[in-house]
Amino acid sequence: MRFLESMIRKALAAPDAPVASLxxxxxxxxxxxxxxxxxxxxxxxxxxxSATIREDFACRLASASAHELATLYASPxxxxxxxxxxxxxxxxxxxEEPDAEGAFLESLIPLxxxxxxxLLGSDRDVADTLRDWGWNVTVFEDASTRRGSLxxxxxxxxxxxxxxxxxxxxxxxxxSILSLSRVLPPGCPMIVQGPGIPxxxxxxSPIGVRYIVLPRPSAxxxxxxxxHIGAGGSPWLSPYILWRVYACARS
Numbered sequence: 001m002r003f004l005e006s007m008i009r010k011a012l013a014a015p016d017a018p019v020a021s022l023x024x025x026x027x028x029x030x031x032x033x034x035x036x037x038x039x040x041x042x043x044x045x046x047x048x049x050s051a052t053i054r055e056d057f058a059c060r061l062a063s064a065s066a067h068e069l070a071t072l073y074a075s076p077x078x079x080x081x082x083x084x085x086x087x088x089x090x091x092x093x094x095x096e097e098p099d100a101e102g103a104f105l106e107s108l109i110p111l112x113x114x115x116x117x118x119l120l121g122s123d124r125d126v127a128d129t130l131r132d133w134g135w136n137v138t139v140f141e142d143a144s145t146r147r148g149s150l151x152x153x154x155x156x157x158x159x160x161x162x163x164x165x166x167x168x169x170x171x172x173x174x175x176s177i178l179s180l181s182r183v184l185p186p187g188c189p190m191i192v193q194g195p196g197i198p199x200x201x202x203x204x205s206p207i208g209v210r211y212i213v214l215p216r217p218s219a220x221x222x223x224x225x226x227x228h229i230g231a232g233g234s235p236w237l238s239p240y241i242l243w244r245v246y247a248c249a250r251s
Contacts, residue, residue: 003178003203003204003206003207004073004074004172004173004175004203006200006202006203007073007088007092007172007198007200007203008070008071008073008088010092010198010200010203011067011070011073011087011088011091011092011198012067012070012071012091014091014092015035016065016066016067017033017034017035017037017065017066018033018034018065018066019031019032019033019034019064019065019066019069019087020032020033020034021226022061022062022083022086023226023229023230024043024044024079024082024083025043025229025230025231025232025233026043026232027043027123027229027232027233027234027235028040028041028042028043028195028229028233028234028235029041029042029043029044029082029083029085029086029195029196029229030086030225030226030229031066031069031083031086031087031089031090032090032222032226033066033087033090037066037090037091037093038090038216038217038222038225039085039086039087039088039089039090039091039093040086040089040194040195040196040215040216040217040225040229040235040241041082041083041084041085041086041087041088041089041195041196042081042082042085042168042169042170042195042196043082044078044079044081044082045078045081045082045170058079061079061080061083064083066087066090066091067091069083069084069086069087069088070084070087070088070091071084072084073085073088073173074173074174081170081173082196085169085170085195085196085197086195086196088196088198089194089195089196089197089198089214091198092198092199092200093199093216094199094212094214094216094244094246095199095246102214102244102245102246103244103245103246104244104245105129105213105243105244105245106133107245108133108191108211108213108245109133109134111164111189111191112135112136112163112164113163114136115136115162115163115164116136116137116138116161116162116163116164117130117135117136117137117138117162117163117164117165117166118138118140118162118164118165118166119137119138119139119140119166120140120141120165120166120167120168120171120176120180121140121141121167121168121170121171121176122139122166122167122168122193123168123234123236125234125236125237126166126168126193126236127139129236130166135164138162162185162188163185163188164188164189164190164191165180165184165188165189165190165191166190166191166193167180167190167191167192167193168192168193169192169193169194169195169196169197170196172192172197177190177192177207177209178207180208181207181208184208188208189210189211190208190209190210190211191209191210191211191212191213192204192209192211192212192213193212193213194212194213194214194215195214195215195235197212197214199212199214199246201246201247201248204248205248209248210247210248211245211246211247211248212245212246212248213243213244213245213246214243214244214246215235215236215241215242215243215244216241216242216244217240217241217242218240218241218242221240221241224240225238225240225241228240228241
């Protein structure tokens with residue numbers, strides 16, 4: 001898929017660096033490059049397999065540079081994908097200039113205007129936050145066991161029923177975002193939430209993404225983020241991680 005290739009190319013165009021620290025936690029991953037850049041990624045997803053990692057995989061990941069990890073972004077192996085998502089986020093961070101700062105999460109609250117919201121791939125903590133905002137949320141997930149949830153494959157069939165779509169970043173490499181973009185109602189905003197998403201709006205905007213929600217460690221808190229994620233904590237709930245909203249395409 002061309003848009004995924006363009007995201008990886010953008011990452012490989014950034015300066016490479018050795019990886020000083022790499023942590024794959026139960027609910028997230030984090031890579032700290034030798035030059036200080038930090039990226040937060042998704043956790044290894046193992047719904048049907050073992051969470052253990054083979055020794056050869058571990059050695060490969062431990063010795064890889066940021067560029068080498070980024071090339072594994074679409075890997076079917078969960079540990080490789082988790083490490084790559086953190087590395088690619090470090091290579092393509094959002095802008096830091098004061099006039100380009102992302103808006104606070106709460107700036108999205110008025111977006112659905114009372115319409116129904118489809119939530120794909122995000123965990124319970126995200127769903128609870130959106131419901132606390134007063135959003136009318138329907139969760140689409142593969143293991144459809146939660147109240148108010150539907151199987152993920154039905155999201156394209158029911159797209160016309162929703163005014164807003166919120167997708168977790170881990171759905172991007174698998175192509176789910178492309179299938180959904182083809183059936184979105186006109187003017188329907190799509191939000192892609194990290195972690196693990198590189199800031200490449202020129203690739204995401206043409207497929208209908210209007211906003212990217214991205215995390216980054218607060219100033220001086222990298223070590224605390226490493227400890228939080230290493231202990232199995234969620235980046236969404238970390239007091240040391242800031243979440244900001246960046247516009248992909250102006251409405």
